Amino acid sequence: MLKDxxxxxxALKFCISKRWLPQLEVNIESSKRIEKQxxxxxxxxxLAIALSPVGEQVKFIFxxxxxxxxxxxxxxxxxxxxxxxxxxxxxxxxxxxxxxxxKDHRLTAADLHISLLKENEFESLSIGTGGTTSINxxxxxxxxxxxxxxxxxxxxxxxxxxxxLLFSSSSFWMINEPGEQCRKVVAKLRRxxxxxxxxKNEHLCIFGDALSLFLMTISNIANKLLLVLIxxxxxxxxxxxxxxxxxxGYENLNAAIKIxxxxxxxxxxxxxxxxxxxxxxxxxxxxxxxAPQQAMAAALLARELSLCMLTNSEQTNFxxxxxxxxxxxxxxxxxxxxxxxxxxxxxxxFNEIFSKISFGIxxxxxxxxx
Numbered sequence: 001m002l003k004d005x006x007x008x009x010x011a012l013k014f015c016i017s018k019r020w021l022p023q024l025e026v027n028i029e030s031s032k033r034i035e036k037q038x039x040x041x042x043x044x045x046x047l048a049i050a051l052s053p054v055g056e057q058v059k060f061i062f063x064x065x066x067x068x069x070x071x072x073x074x075x076x077x078x079x080x081x082x083x084x085x086x087x088x089x090x091x092x093x094x095x096x097x098x099x100x101x102x103k104d105h106r107l108t109a110a111d112l113h114i115s116l117l118k119e120n121e122f123e124s125l126s127i128g129t130g131g132t133t134s135i136n137x138x139x140x141x142x143x144x145x146x147x148x149x150x151x152x153x154x155x156x157x158x159x160x161x162x163x164x165l166l167f168s169s170s171s172f173w174m175i176n177e178p179g180e181q182c183r184k185v186v187a188k189l190r191r192x193x194x195x196x197x198x199x200k201n202e203h204l205c206i207f208g209d210a211l212s213l214f215l216m217t218i219s220n221i222a223n224k225l226l227l228v229l230i231x232x233x234x235x236x237x238x239x240x241x242x243x244x245x246x247x248x249g250y251e252n253l254n255a256a257i258k259i260x261x262x263x264x265x266x267x268x269x270x271x272x273x274x275x276x277x278x279x280x281x282x283x284x285x286x287x288x289x290x291a292p293q294q295a296m297a298a299a300l301l302a303r304e305l306s307l308c309m310l311t312n313s314e315q316t317n318f319x320x321x322x323x324x325x326x327x328x329x330x331x332x333x334x335x336x337x338x339x340x341x342x343x344x345x346x347x348x349x350f351n352e353i354f355s356k357i358s359f360g361i362x363x364x365x366x367x368x369x370x
Contacts, residue, residue: 002149004045007064007094009145010122010133011046016143016318017131019325020048020060021216021300024148027170028085042082047173049216055223055293057178057216059088068096072116076109083113087176094119140318141307142300150310151209154202160195161206164188168209178220179246185213186276190344198349201309207340207350208306212299215336219295221245222288235282242282246275276343284339288332297326298333305333305357315360320368323361330358 002008008024015022026044046062063079072095079091090113095101097120109116117125123133137144152169155162167188175181189210196203225245229238247253253274260274275281288295301322308316323329334355341351 002145004064004066005145007066007119008045008062010119011062011064011092011094012145012148013133013135013143014122014126014131015046015048015060016140017126017133017135018048018050018129019297019300019322020050021212021296021303022046022048022142023169023173024145025152025169026173028082028174029171031174041085044082044086047086047088049296051293051296054227055219055296057220057296058090059086060090060092061086061088062092062094064094066096066119068098070095070099072099072101073105073108076105076112076114076116079114080112086174089113091115093117094122097121138316140304140316141311141313142304142318144307144311147307147311151205151307154206158195158202161192164192164206164210168213172213177248178217178224179248182214182217182221182246183275185210185217186340186343189340190276193344193346196346196350198347198353201312204350204353205306205310207337207346208302208309208354211333211337211340211354212302212306214340215295215299215302215332218285218288218336219292219299222285222295223292225285226289226292238286239278239282242285243275243278277339280339280342284335287335291326291328294326294328295332295336297322298329298336301326301329302333302336302354305354315357315364319361320365324365324368330362333358 002025012022012024024046026047028041028043029038030041044061045064048060048062049057050060052058061079061083063075065075072093075093075095079093082088083091092115093109095116095118097118099118101116101118106116115125126133135143141147155165158165167184172181172185175184196207198204225241229241244250244253247256256274301319304316304319304322308314337351337354340346341348
């Protein structure tokens with residue numbers, strides 16, 4: 001069983017109520033290794049991605065401590081260092097309800113953008129910030145910590161997929177550039193494509209997990225491009241901008257083209273070949289630019305669908321609410337799943353299954369409005 005499980009469960013429910021995209025148990029490793037052995041620096045109990053009013057993605061992290069001998073102010077200074085390392089905007093520390101937390105310690109924490117509180121105070125804070133920890137697990141599978149525990153066990157059951165699963169649960173969240181995140185999600189999923197079988201719910205869960213991460217990254221990319229371009233430009237200009245952003249600038253793009261040219265013997269001028277199905281990717285980004293913030297909601301919806309696959313759950317009210325609150329969400333699920341399936345050359349059933357579910361959500365919401 002997970003350590004500090006009850007507090008982590010509360011944090012997950014709070015994130016879902018706030019429509020933040022959560023990830024449980026994120027390992028933090030050194031970004032610049034000088035040793036051969038990969039050493040763990042520390043870990044985060046819960047990490048969540050939210051949107052600013054202009055669509056910028058911000059991180060929130062949760063530190064859960066159920067022991068009764070912890071130092072509140074000591075945890076504050078520890079978490080502040082982790083926030084700096086992970087570029088997080090705000091932190092939450094949940095402590096044992098029996099621990100005495102001084103007001104000066106709370107004030108110091110607040111000055112450092114940290115909420116320091118007891119477990120039995122969390123619901124009051126949640127309500128005060130427009131959320132809640134009182135979510136029934138029948139409402140959302142993503143709010144059920146047991147589903148996340150099942151997800152964490154997949155790397156033991158499928159060792160050939162452990163590289164992707166470890167990446168998706170930890171390394172991905174420590175990458176700061178959305179273009180790099182996007183490229184690595186596609187690359188990591190491509191490496192396990194021969195292992196994925198659409199007849200297995202656990203494999204559908206893994207595809208849904210990748211779909212969620214992919215939607216998160218393209219939401220970020222599309223939002224950045226929207227702030228720069230306001231609206232898409234001519235095709236050639238837009239193509240070069242998308243690729244340049246995807247690779248972290250023109251210098252990196254040109255270097256990638258040269259490396260690709262040397263490796264394959266193809267013409268350096270053929271920039272479209274360095275990323276799979278580039279024309280389809282550009283079309284996807286254009287579509288996402290209609291409502292990039294709703295692509296983040298689609299990422300949360302994909303997360304819910306992924307965990308529903310894993311737990312053999314039926315359609316949840318959370319799925320319906322997300323789609324109702326964000327009219328583009330199901331469309332973006334359709335487009336992104338189609339792109340991933342074609343770009344990675346997965347069996348078409350992966351896209352067909354997620355498309356069918358998306359159409360079902362839309363149909364059910366239409367019935368509810370009548």
